Amino acid sequence: MARILFVNIPAHGHVNPTFPLVLAFVKAGHKVDYLISESFRKKVEYCGATFIPYLTPVDIDFTDRKFNILRNIRKAFKEIDAGIRELGPQYDVILLGGMHYDITKMAKEIKKPIIFCSAIFLMNEQTLNHLVKIAIGIPALIRVVARNSITRKLLSRFLLSPLLDLKINDLLTAIGPQSSTLNINFTSNYFHPEASTFDDKCLFIGPSPTISLMDDTFPISKLEDSKKKIIYATLGTAFNRWTGFFKSVIDAFKDSEYLVVMSTGNKETIKLIGDIPQNFIVRDFVPQAEVLKHADLFIAHGGMGSVSDGMYLGVPMILVPLGADQFFNAYRLQELGAGKVLKKHDVTAQNLRREAKLVMENDSFKAAVKKVQQSFISAGGPDLAVRKVEEML
Structure with missing residues (x-):
């Protein structure tokens, strides 16, 4: 039996895809803990894992109109960083979702493997170019930035880095395969554009239906x-x-x-x-x-x-x-x-x-x-x- 720690940013789009994986580890006999915000406690416990709250309460409300989103994203990243450094050494492996600036460096520091779990398309130049070509509806500015690596890197370094309080030299690498151990992606290599251009450290396992806590009042x-x-x-x-x-x-x-x-x-x-x-x-x-x-x-x-x-x-x-x-x-x-x-x-x-x-x-x-x-x-x-x-x- 392995001791496994899941860590994630408090966003449904990133957390929900991991729950079937949590459930599978539990069913396989492993001890699973999940470091995440309070709003996900019920689903974590439903999957048979132990809920561990962030040290400081934080949630990300993407419908917030008071411009608290960036502040809370920064707080979440700090909680993730602190949680991994404090708790990580107690586990056999850490599975990390969302985005992190340097998983490989952190894994060396805590002397434990960190696996990256990606709920969106993994990015490299080939995938990005494919998507920008077909996504005719994206704003023109995003299209220009995505296709120009110099502009993209400058914006990543001088805009995104201070906004998120992370060291990001290129957004492409920040949302690409981040782990030197294993990168788990929740889609298939058929649906993922240019999947064949990624190495064997990227595992396309496909999605599972979202685990919903059944509402008895729903007809x-x-x-x-x-x-x-x-x-x-x-x-x-x-x-x-x-x-x-x-x-x-x-x-x-x-x-x-x-x-x-x-x-x-x-x-x-x-x-x-x-x-x-x-x-x-x-x-x-x-x-x-x-x-x-x-x-x-x-x-x-x-x-x-x-x-x-x-x-x-x-x-x-x-x-x-x-x-x-x-x-x-x-x-x-x-x-x-x-x-x-x-x-x-x-x-x-x-x-x-x-x-x-x-x-x-x-x-x-x-x-x-x-x-x-x-x-x-x-x-x-x-x-x-x-x-x-x-x-x-």
């Missing part, structure tokens, strides 16, 4: 008994304050032949979107994986967690990328034929109805989704990662 039986096609719409946890999106979904499908489940990510948005049609189920949070098991279409923002859930469960998608890595995820999915991208300014009731009909009725989308789905299922999953780590110890 899942309505989905199970529905004779209508089911559409699920959400903007995830970080970019969910756009009430216009939810209003457009309502205008597009109210009193239609579809049953629509809509997750707003917060209670305030529900109050702002107005009357809820009878063929809608609207909640601030829903058990996403359970809903997707019954869905015929998934309309989302393009976060990697949502894309992975949709593809793993075989649901074609309409994606409306709003920021972060969502443009890359969305356009990669469109490139593979498993969904359509709708730009933010094109989100209208008419366009949503048209795209929904196209995606649900065109067999080519279903075939493309099936191909991505099979690549996820056959990637090896958490069990493969457990075996690789056990071989190291």
Whole structure:
């Protein structure tokens, strides 16, 4: 039995993909602890691991409009750094998610292997160039910076480094393979652009459906008994304050032949979107994986967690990328034929109805989704990662 420490930044998109891996280590008989913020305690304990809180409480609210995000990100990085240095030597291996400035250096200092867990595409020049080429909707400034290594390095050193209080010489390396031991990526080598350009220290294990704590008040039986096609719409946890999106979904499908489940990510948005049609189920949070098991279409923002859930469960998608890595995820999915991208300014009731009909009725989308789905299922999953780590110890 090994003693394993998971450490991560307190962001759903980075933490949630690690829980199936935590569960797999626990089932394999290992002792697993998870250093993370209080908001993730229930899921950590649900997976059978021991929850360890940050020394100083910190959470990152990506919907915060008071500009506390950067301050809290900096605090989280400091907590991670302090936690690894203090607790790390007690463990056989540390699995670190998010982003860290020098995993290899820290592993040498504490004399323990540190494995990097990446919930987004791993980056190198080939992957970045591929994604920038296909992601036609990304802002022009980001396109220029991404393609010019000198500009990218200058911005990394003189803007990102002081903002995050980290020593970042090049953002590309900061979101690339960071561990000299092992880098675990939660997608398949088919879905990951230019996966063959990474060495054998990068393991593409595929995603697992998000572990949702079941809400007994959610009417899942309505989905199970529905004779209508089911559409699920959400903007995830970080970019969910756009009430216009939810209003457009309502205008597009109210009193239609579809049953629509809509997750707003917060209670305030529900109050702002107005009357809820009878063929809608609207909640601030829903058990996403359970809903997707019954869905015929998934309309989302393009976060990697949502894309992975949709593809793993075989649901074609309409994606409306709003920021972060969502443009890359969305356009990669469109490139593979498993969904359509709708730009933010094109989100209208008419366009949503048209795209929904196209995606649900065109067999080519279903075939493309099936191909991505099979690549996820056959990637090896958490069990493969457990075996690789056990071989190291």
